[in-house]
Amino acid sequence: MEEIIFQIKDSIEGGYEAQAVGFSIFTEAETMENLKSNIVEAVDCHFEKYEKPRLIRLHYTKEEIIAA
Secondary structure (H helix, E strand, C coil): CCEEEEEEEECCCCCEEEEECCCCCEEEECCHHHHHHHHHHHHHHHCCCCCCCCEEEEEEECCCCCCC
């Protein structure tokens, strides 16, 4: 596998949540640096060494509402 994609969004409780696209991998953290570390750890735990993707792509979605 060449890469895995994670969708990142702000958590309602604060911090960030990350969900892998197409895999049942989910993690969360208070800071973006901790989230990145947690994502790498989660990928390491989910895949065998020979199956592990070489790249982890992060898509960060931030939703904002503006009153008109």
